[in-house]
Amino acid sequence: MSAAATRTQRALNWFTPAIALARIAWLRTILYLFVILDMHAFVRDTRLKGEHPGLYQPLFLARLFDLPKPSVANTTTLYVVLIVACLVASTNRLPRLAGWIVAPAFTWWVLIGMSDGKVDHDHLALVVALWVLPTVAPRTKGRNWKWRREVSPYADQTRSEAAGWAIKCVQISVIATYFLSAVAKLRGSGWTLAWPGSAILTWAIVRRPHPVGEWLLHHPWMLHVMQWVGIIGEFLSPVILWLKGRWQLLGALFFIGFHLANTAILLIHFLPTVVCWLAFAPMERIVPWFKQRWGPNSSDSPNSSSSSAGDAGEAEDQAEEGRQAKEQAGA
Amino acid sequence: MCNGGVTSGQQRTEDGSRPDGSRPDGSGPDGPDSRLRLGRVGKAVRILVALAGIGLLINGSVRATDDVWPFGPMSQYAGAVADDASITYTRISAQTDAGTTVDVPLNIEGAGVARAEIEARTGEIVADPSLLQSVADGWARKHPDQPKYVKLELIRDTTTLVKGRVEGPPKAEVLATWQVRR
Numbered sequence: 001m002s003a004a005a006t007r008t009q010r011a012l013n014w015f016t017p018a019i020a021l022a023r024i025a026w027l028r029t030i031l032y033l034f035v036i037l038d039m040h041a042f043v044r045d046t047r048l049k050g051e052h053p054g055l056y057q058p059l060f061l062a063r064l065f066d067l068p069k070p071s072v073a074n075t076t077t078l079y080v081v082l083i084v085a086c087l088v089a090s091t092n093r094l095p096r097l098a099g100w101i102v103a104p105a106f107t108w109w110v111l112i113g114m115s116d117g118k119v120d121h122d123h124l125a126l127v128v129a130l131w132v133l134p135t136v137a138p139r140t141k142g143r144n145w146k147w148r149r150e151v152s153p154y155a156d157q158t159r160s161e162a163a164g165w166a167i168k169c170v171q172i173s174v175i176a177t178y179f180l181s182a183v184a185k186l187r188g189s190g191w192t193l194a195w196p197g198s199a200i201l202t203w204a205i206v207r208r209p210h211p212v213g214e215w216l217l218h219h220p221w222m223l224h225v226m227q228w229v230g231i232i233g234e235f236l237s238p239v240i241l242w243l244k245g246r247w248q249l250l251g252a253l254f255f256i257g258f259h260l261a262n263t264a265i266l267l268i269h270f271l272p273t274v275v276c277w278l279a280f281a282p283m284e285r286i287v288p289w290f291k292q293r294w295g296p297n298s299s300d301s302p303n304s305s306s307s308s309a310g311d312a313g314e315a316e317d318q319a320e321e322g323r324q325a326k327e328q329a330g331a
Numbered sequence: 332m333c334n335g336g337v338t339s340g341q342q343r344t345e346d347g348s349r350p351d352g353s354r355p356d357g358s359g360p361d362g363p364d365s366r367l368r369l370g371r372v373g374k375a376v377r378i379l380v381a382l383a384g385i386g387l388l389i390n391g392s393v394r395a396t397d398d399v400w401p402f403g404p405m406s407q408y409a410g411a412v413a414d415d416a417s418i419t420y421t422r423i424s425a426q427t428d429a430g431t432t433v434d435v436p437l438n439i440e441g442a443g444v445a446r447a448e449i450e451a452r453t454g455e456i457v458a459d460p461s462l463l464q465s466v467a468d469g470w471a472r473k474h475p476d477q478p479k480y481v482k483l484e485l486i487r488d489t490t491t492l493v494k495g496r497v498e499g500p501p502k503a504e505v506l507a508t509w510q511v512r513r
Binding site: 045107165180 | 403416
């Protein structure tokens, strides 16, 4: 293979790192439960739009697929289907079947929620996550229809490229949310760098008045500093995809701080994006960590259902698991 | 469902064996390897999907609008605001059957409609004030024990910046008026 071909191969492999299936299992539980929260706390007016479709203005995807106008019947059905499918998928039972139901159903749910002239930009990573999670098959030994699993999905350290691809897609979407915001800011000021020096935050606070923001209105220089920090952070965000371990954690903490500041100043929380930062977290280490914590007799503990059939050599395996997990942490 | 045929690149899961063991990928030593690798097709499809997604996102950010959600531009607060800009804030003022005048709470719990929705469709409401009827209906349905709205006014408050600072209270302007139907 030529050097160029090897480089291409390596660049392509970047999209499919081998990551433990356990991280997918944790993401499934957290994100599918988050969808239920989202339907009640964030994109919560979909059923209301079914009752009053007066302001309905279908977005491109709704027109492309000729989706019906929201009605009480279809939004209620959507609601029930989503709740049931999310509950099932969050247990990691039938995760692919339930996942393939949730993905289009929630996309439609959000599509209706945003079909009234205003579109939010905090759902990209979550929607992408819901579409990629069902592509990952949980591990089974051959065709195994037994209800009780040999390995708990949350403990499964089997590294899978399919899992890695799904996680990489979520990570890219999280980062894209920031990087593309910076691009939009250039575009929004006619492809100039006028944004960070402008009165945008003053404008935002006047329109979303609340005490912290109103105090800041008296100190426009602080708002300008925040604007510069924000746009530089957004431009540099793709670096996080290549950082490892602690440095990556620092990057994540920077953006979580960014959201805390936005929440304090403007009451804009972006939680649907924030929760997807967990795709970066080596959650596959949770179960090994607990097992190590509670000693070698873990097979007697309530955790036993989550240990594999051949548990004898487990203590020795843990160092290896830990090492693998460390490698994956940067993935 | 574990072997559902949605993706052509099925994982081979039996005993963690490699589906294409003959192909070294350079990232791991040969020999026992418990990784579940993707087949050639599965991997190619996934990489193409990822690249297509990135392409759609870039297209959205560079030239599309919010209409193509989720591939539209991340344009929240992306405009530059000049130091002498006029900042507008749209609200709906209501006269109630109790004789009071109140600002309509523009959120889901209030009148069932968000301020941003009203702002996004101000032009349409000005052209056809009867669209405000749904605001009164929403309020009446959600708060049956509270005074009903009898007349709604769509009002735009304008704050003008002076050298980037807010000076003085906003100026109010009535854009549309609607006598609520029972």
